[in-house]
Amino acid sequence: MATLWRHNACHDEEQNEQQNEPHHNDRQPTHERDEQEDPDEHTRLLPRENPVYLSPDDPAVSPYNLWSIRALRGLSSLFLAISFIWWAFLLVSIFVSPPGMHTRGSGFLCFSYTTLTVAYLVISLLFFSVPSRPMAISAIVLLVLLFVDMCIILGVPRLRVEEGWVGIASVVWATVIALYNILQIRSVAWGKREEEERLTGREETRRPLREWIAVLIESIAMTVLALVSVLFTATLILRARDASLAPPGHQYLVNGDSFQVHLACVGNRSDDTPTVLLEGGEGPVEHTLQPFIDDVARSGAIGRYCYWDRPGFGWSDNAPSPYSAGMAADVLSEALAVAGEEGPWVLVSAGVGGIYSRIFASRHVLEIDGIMLVDSLHEDYLSHVGRPGRGFVLWLRGIFSPLGFDRVAGAIFRGRTREDRVIGRSAYQSGKVIRAKLQENLVAATMTWSEIQTARHVQVAETPLMVVSSGVEVKKSEKWSKAQEGLTKVTRNLQEWDIVNGAPHEVWKTVEGRQLLEKRLRQLVKTGDP
Structure with a gap:
């Protein structure tokens, strides 16, 4: 009787092992592959001793398992801290010019571009682990527009003099961050795919409702930033046009x-x-x-x-x-x-x-x-x-002035000339x-x-x-x-x-x-x- 019980127990263990093996005959269990390959960031951060694949919804299936992705998030946080400190300096310089930070222009342009950079980094950190195609497309559009803005400021002598090193640095920094965010999106998407294949046996193509909501929010936010950058570019083009108006005297x-x-x-x-x-x-x-x-x-x-x-x-x-x-x-x-x-x-x-x-x-x-x-x-x-109320309204108008709502609309729909914008009623x-x-x-x-x-x-x-x-x-x-x-x-x-x-x-x-x-x-x- 005892012999029969041991025989049935062994038979059950063999059946359980067969059920737990992967369906793909050519895939080795994770612990066997880890023993055959050199240790890497996967095995150092999350060793797999159990050959059973996880559910795609398991919290352990995350790109954060990779040290490179963690380092990338830390770098984004550092960039955000630097941008915020610069943003605070520019805010103060609107009211009191610190030594060496005076710009001959309004000072609102560099502040607005830095605000755009801070907002961009906040969005990228909030949705760091949820890369999506709409976000990648918006990031590319934003990079192209910011690169055009950088070329305009550097290429037009009058704008280059007015904005000075402060304005140029702010626009160049915004362009660098836009390029960095594209690389970040691609890296996180790669890390997410790697961990899904390692821990679930395949890349996960479906998204839970939580991720779909996150994708919707980040797409709207990135679209707003792209539209803001379009207005920045249009305003800079008008300023470049106005700079060609020679003064009397x-x-x-x-x-x-x-x-x-x-x-x-x-x-x-x-x-x-x-x-x-x-x-x-x-x-x-x-x-x-x-x-x-x-x-x-x-x-x-x-x-x-x-x-x-x-x-x-x-x-x-x-x-x-x-x-x-x-x-x-x-x-x-x-x-x-x-x-x-x-x-x-x-x-x-x-x-x-x-x-x-x-x-x-x-x-x-x-x-x-x-x-x-x-x-x-x-x-x-x-x-x-x-x-004080008048000053606050003027400050708000200044903050929004780089968007050029009135100037762009006046130029497109009302035929406002450069004379009108420089010395006229506009x-x-x-x-x-x-x-x-x-x-x-x-x-x-x-x-x-x-x-x-x-x-x-x-x-x-x-x-x-x-x-x-x-x-x-x-x-x-x-x-x-x-x-x-x-x-x-x-x-x-x-x-x-x-x-x-x-x-x-x-x-x-x-x-x-x-x-x-x-x-x-x-x-x-x-x-x-x-």
């Missing part, structure tokens, strides 16, 4: 040759009459005051005038942050000196430009023959210019202009307020003064009306204070406004005659 290096400003003078010098010096308002001076003053010069009312672009406007570079109105006045003084332009000056300004002109006048008291303020901003409104969409307005906002209620208070006390009391106000704005706001009256006391030598009925903030846009401004300007220039 010249660009001069200032502030220790850290950036350039644009200055142009029209007409012939005369020892008998002063030169009119224009200061633009909220937009480029070429789109506001300069065309009107040019018509006045052609009529013979004035002999010579000069105008410049404040940093960030027109053909001028952005200045390092923080940047106040007093710093702008010093930069203008330096540019005029480098250009060989000398006074005496009659200052004509509009809007917020009145703040800049008054500070400039207080620092050149012996060279100022007259001041004309055209519906100018009073210092009481600097708290409005420096509102200039406000430029990252440079947004950065300049953000800089103005950050110091309006502090540094600029202090500078304009000093200017009020320093200004020569006998300097001739003309104030022209918008009738529309005066009727609209009693506060604005009182502020305009306050401007008439900037000096003690008020020549005239005119309120042009029906005229908007840009007074010269009406016939009556143009006629009055030309008349007052003639009187002011004549007053300045020796």
